[in-house]
Amino acid sequence: MNEEKKVSVIIPAYNEEDAIGRVLNALVPMAEANGWEMIVVDDGSTDATAKVADQNGVKVITHPYNRGYGSSLKTGIASASGNIVVIMDSDGQHDPGDIPRLLEHIADYDVVIGERTKGSYHSWTRRPGKWLLGKIANFLTGRKIPDINSGLRAYQKDLLL
Secondary structure, three states, rough: OOOOOOOOEEEEEEEOHHHHEEEHHHHHHHHHHHEEEEEEEEEOOOOOOHHHHHOOOOOEEEEEEOOOOOHHHHHHHHHHHOOOOEEEEOOOOHHHHHHHHHOOOOOOOEEEEEOOOOOOOOOOOHHHHHHHHHHHHHHHHOHHHOOOOOOOOEEHHHHOO
């Protein structure tokens, strides 16, 4: 069966009014050209995150209060119509131009994770826990996953459900 793949891009956001516009300005033209569904999940932001996202013409789902990153992902995945789900952080640390590179490989894998470069932002206070999580994930999968915590990922939606 050769089923057509539809892509839904989900961007969880919390108080990212300064960054979300730049992210969407780069992403929306690419999404429109490729027929990708765009969903921003505003996780109870107290700033203008939802307004800025709405002004960019994407679907915006707003939580009434901050429920957390995982809950935002669940909300976005549940409302996504695509059978491929791409998750991208809202803070601008990822290049939307890398999404096609993830999609090139998703037919062969359950999940494809983008790798941040050494210059990408990450919190030093969370580094030990992320290092341990990476070691455990590498052990359990039997392969090296260079950036297990990257917020740029593509999934087969049926496996997420």
